[in-house]
Amino acid sequence: MIDFFSLPFIKYAFIAGLLASISFGVIGTWIVIRRISYLTGAIAHSVLAGIGVSLFLRSRYNLPNLNPLFGALAAGILAAVIIGIVSIKTKEREDTIIGAIWAIGMSVGLLFIAKTPGYVDPMSYLFGNILIISRGDLVLIAVLDAIILILGLLFYAPYQTIAFDEEFARIRGINTNLFNMMLLIMTAITVVLMTTIIGIVMVIALLTIPAAIAGLLSKKIWVIMVLAVIITAVFTMSGxxxxxxxxxPSGSVIIVIAGVTYLAAILAAKLFKH
Amino acid sequence: MEETIRFADVSFGYTRTKVLEKASFAIHEGDFVSIIGPNGGGKTTLAKLMLGLLVPEEGTVAVYGENPVKMRHRIGYVPQYSLFDPNFPVSVQEVVLMGIMKKNKFFYTKEERRTVDKTIEEVGLSSVRNNSFSDLSGGQRQRVLIARALTSKPKVLLMDEPTASVDAAIEKKISTLLAQLSHTMTIILITHDLGFVSNLVSKIICVNREVNIHPASDLTKEHLDNLYKENMKMVRHDIKEPS
Structure with a gap:
């Protein structure tokens, strides 16, 4: 094991994974309770547009300090805002529009990567690659993680009220559209935290599975959150x-571990009930 | 008597067909009002207009003389409990606390938790205060939602189908609770069940696109036939068969 941590990229991957687990548990719980996995999928995939554009600009205009995660963050937040507006304004065809944003985001990213001078393997960003984690990434992940944690604690009660009964929350004077939009933006930030470890395609599974397993174990939202953080960390570390x-590949291993555990947990819950 | 809710020539439609047409009526402080009418006749639309969740296409809705959005905090709204996700992870106390949630509020104080516990006691649920909402019976869930509405001390209680799919014993409990509450607040019930709390009701609003308001004592078979567009049989629950 000592030998194991002497490799800096392994150490970085562990730190990044542990940090990101906190946001994943908190935001993942709201995603599962509010049943917005589909919106999350669209945001996650749109992130590739930002990665593509930053890789292109970095190479084309020689900007070595342009971290693709900044592009990912910008694209994720933009996608969250567009999806938020779509889900507020259009009651019909919402799923079609969200699906289109999902695909367009990915396409834009791939087009920019194709035009980026030199060879860039999109696989690293789609499916994760712990070799590309840098020290700067860790600082960015820590800062974003802290933001999510603070907002998550501060807005716990309003989100609980909205998730249980959105109409009632509106009657009580809460700006539900604003809170829903903020949740999507926080989702976008959270997605970016794990881009390098599991990639944007599979990130949705690590956001939802731990909270779903925790939901089988507890009927209190804050307990579910704490459990989801621990479960996410265990999946990531063991993976x-x-x-x-x-x-x-680390991302696929983590997702397979998570998926198998989830199936086992569902079966166990069914057996336990009868 | 102060006027609590007034509709003046209110029309509303979701598509081109009107759900409500030229609805005009007033509800006063202390009234016990039943809103009746067939499914799809506009009962829930009427409630959402009172709460400012919908805006009328024509006409005006006033709550205590003001825009409903401004005054809706005075209305305690109790939706149908059957519409809730039965597996939602939340305790009874947490649901009732939501009744005092408002804009720019993020935490509950100890004092507020005590007030909420008192409301839970009032609806007779102290023993299940820490239980999960999903473990409760239908009638208990209904009372949790009533407690949530009451905890902000509203002037008006607006309930949507409080007796939908609850058994007779629970219906009795809810009607006893409403009888108590009617001394201190205006109560508006949306209901299918014409017999429910009929002895408490002072006014009846019949909604089937058109809206008519009657004093409860004046409601006749003709009114109902007109409302439901078919021949209704009236059942008086308060008259027992001679034995």
């Missing part, structure tokens, strides 16, 4: 270890 030992 990283297994992926190192077996020389398999």
């Amino acid at each position: 990283l270890v297994v992926s190192y030992l077996t020389d398999l």
